Amino acid sequence: xxxxxxEESGISARVYARGEEVLKGLQGAFREIDEVAEHAQxxxxxxxxxxxxxxxxxxxxxxxxxxxxGRDTLERIYADIFRTEDALVRPQITCGTHAxxxxxxxxLHPGDELLSPVGAPYDTLEEVIGIRPSVGSLAEYGxxxxxxxxxxxxxxxxxxxxxxxxxxxxxxxxxRSRGYSLRPTFSPAQIGRLIALIHSVKPDVIILVDNCYGxxxxxxxxxxxxxxxxxxxxxxNPGGGLAPxxxxxxxxxxxxxxxAARLTAPGLxxxxxxxxxxxxxxxxxxxxxxxxxxSAKKGAVFAxxxxxxxxxxxxxxxxxxRYDIIQSVELGSLAAMEAFCLGVQTAAPVDSFVRxxxxxxxxxxxxVIMAAGTFVQGSSIELSADGPARPPYAVYFQGxxxxxxxxxxxxxxxxxxxxxxxxxx
Ligand SMILES: *Cc1c(COP(=O)(O)O)cnc(C)c1O
Numbered sequence: 001x002x003x004x005x006x007e008e009s010g011i012s013a014r015v016y017a018r019g020e021e022v023l024k025g026l027q028g029a030f031r032e033i034d035e036v037a038e039h040a041q042x043x044x045x046x047x048x049x050x051x052x053x054x055x056x057x058x059x060x061x062x063x064x065x066x067x068x069x070g071r072d073t074l075e076r077i078y079a080d081i082f083r084t085e086d087a088l089v090r091p092q093i094t095c096g097t098h099a100x101x102x103x104x105x106x107x108l109h110p111g112d113e114l115l116s117p118v119g120a121p122y123d124t125l126e127e128v129i130g131i132r133p134s135v136g137s138l139a140e141y142g143x144x145x146x147x148x149x150x151x152x153x154x155x156x157x158x159x160x161x162x163x164x165x166x167x168x169x170x171x172x173x174x175x176r177s178r179g180y181s182l183r184p185t186f187s188p189a190q191i192g193r194l195i196a197l198i199h200s201v202k203p204d205v206i207i208l209v210d211n212c213y214g215x216x217x218x219x220x221x222x223x224x225x226x227x228x229x230x231x232x233x234x235x236x237n238p239g240g241g242l243a244p245x246x247x248x249x250x251x252x253x254x255x256x257x258x259x260a261a262r263l264t265a266p267g268l269x270x271x272x273x274x275x276x277x278x279x280x281x282x283x284x285x286x287x288x289x290x291x292x293x294x295s296a297k298k299g300a301v302f303a304x305x306x307x308x309x310x311x312x313x314x315x316x317x318x319x320x321x322r323y324d325i326i327q328s329v330e331l332g333s334l335a336a337m338e339a340f341c342l343g344v345q346t347a348a349p350v351d352s353f354v355r356x357x358x359x360x361x362x363x364x365x366x367x368v369i370m371a372a373g374t375f376v377q378g379s380s381i382e383l384s385a386d387g388p389a390r391p392p393y394a395v396y397f398q399g400x401x402x403x404x405x406x407x408x409x410x411x412x413x414x415x416x417x418x419x420x421x422x423x424x425x
Contacts, residue, residue, distance in 0.1 A: 010346070011411045014425050015418060019411050022305045026298075026318070033297045033322075040216040040290035047080035048287070058280045065274030074282055075270070078238075082223040082230055082250035088259050088270065089234075091278050093247030096212045096233030097124040097363065103208050103229050103249050104128065104171065106262035110142035112170035115205070117161045117194060118186070119149045122179040122210065123388075124363035132365065144168070154184040156194055165201045172198050175210040176222060177324040180388055180396060182315050185324045188218055192225025199226070206255065212236055213324040213380075213398065216293040229255050234282065235379040237325065240292045241401040242285030244278065244376050292381060293325060296399050299383065299406025300327035303397050306410055310423050315394075325381075327397045334358065334369075337387060339420045340395045341371035343413030344385040347405070348373020358389040366390045383409045 057070040078087035130139025148160040209222040215237035223230040229251035234243035260269035305318035313330040341356040351373040358369040366388040374382040387395040400406025417423040
């Protein structure tokens, strides 16, 4: 039955058979993914029950958004889940980059220095920090930046980090997920050890963790390991595919107060910001996020195992434990990236007839190719693939609101590579 369904959907008997063979070896990994999801589901439910969520919280406000009980309660729920004093969860935070930019700009002053102890930050942060000159960057406001690269094996350069911390070091930003690079993703516990190292040199350094793609992939979050702020996007994991926009920052009361003053205005802070009818999707998306994140993780593990079986290099490998939902596959050529992305796009519920091509994109230095047949524009908790058009031509695959869709997307990507004569199956 199922096999016939795949055949009718354009998957050859050989590609399907390989998929089934590969899946046999993944049962243990899938069981572990389900356990993390189960734990996260209890965390989310516990927070919602403790906050006594009720029908009234689904109402929204307009205008100033004074007394938006739904918004305020959702922020208490995020703080509970992340084990922080406070949180800012807003559709007015437009994306992950905005959340990170806000957390940085709100907590740094002229003359301060920002440290990245984990190498180059995510592409879009280069302009936020001013590594690439940009209007409104932190550099323009007299905030300097220092970076300590990871060791060749992906570990922390402890001596380099100690040496880089000076009297002006006010904040450190730690990116959890690999982003568009081929370095390891850090577990919350590893991030905890890095935070302890930084605080052993200078205890008052404010730690921001870029948690994009990391939420609910492990039993605990970086905020439970000493991070002052943890930030991310609602069109990634914690929005569960339902949030139509938004970002969050969970952290200490003092840091969140500054973020709120910067997002709205000093004196207004968290008291304003209408939720505009979005509360139901932010609540329900958070509720679904643990299982949606698990579907995405299964898709990532399956993609890794499938492409390994075809002789490609994958990061992480199908056998490694995962602390984000990103899978990269080194494809070696732009043509192969295009075929892979065409497969993911063809398998999509929206815009399945579109052929993705590499092009310029705001915030990114290189041309980027993206497959995103998503209900929410650019949502990468939905099945999507992207990557910068530069060697080693690695594609970054992520998302999948359901495991069957993620599986179909992986099979279709292989099918398109086979059809283009770019791999044998
Ligand atoms: C996606 C992402 C960002 C930026 O988020 P946007 O919502 O695309 O602005 C930052 N850091 C990492 C690691 C990401 O994956």
